[in-house]
Amino acid sequence: MSFVDEVYSLYRDQLNDDEDDAVAIVLSILEEQSREHVLKLIEQMSDDEVVQMMGVYLVEMLKMKMIQDGKIPPFRAVPSSSHIH
Structure with a gap:
C-alpha cells in the first residue's frame, strides 16, 4: 500500500x-x-510518482511566484512557503 x-x-x-x-x-x-x-x-515511490510529485511542486511554486509578482490574482490564501519547504 x-x-x-x-x-x-x-x-x-x-x-x-x-x-x-x-x-x-x-x-x-x-x-x-x-x-x-x-x-x-x-x-x-515509483519513477512516475516522483516525476508527478515534482511536477505538482513546480507548478504550485510557480503559481506562488506569479501571485507575488502580480501576474495572476490570488484566488484563495496560498499556504506560506515555510510550510511547503
Whole structure:
C-alpha cells in the first residue's frame, strides 16, 4: 500500500468536498516528519510518482511566484512557503 493510500485510508472520513481539508491534513502530517523519513518515502515511490510529485511542486511554486509578482490574482490564501519547504 502506498503512503498516499495509507493517508487516505486514515483520513477518508475527514476529507469533504473542500480541498482545504486535504491541505490541512498534509501540512499536519509533514510537520511531524523528519527530512530522513520524507526521503525514505520518496525512495519507495515509483519513477512516475516522483516525476508527478515534482511536477505538482513546480507548478504550485510557480503559481506562488506569479501571485507575488502580480501576474495572476490570488484566488484563495496560498499556504506560506515555510510550510511547503
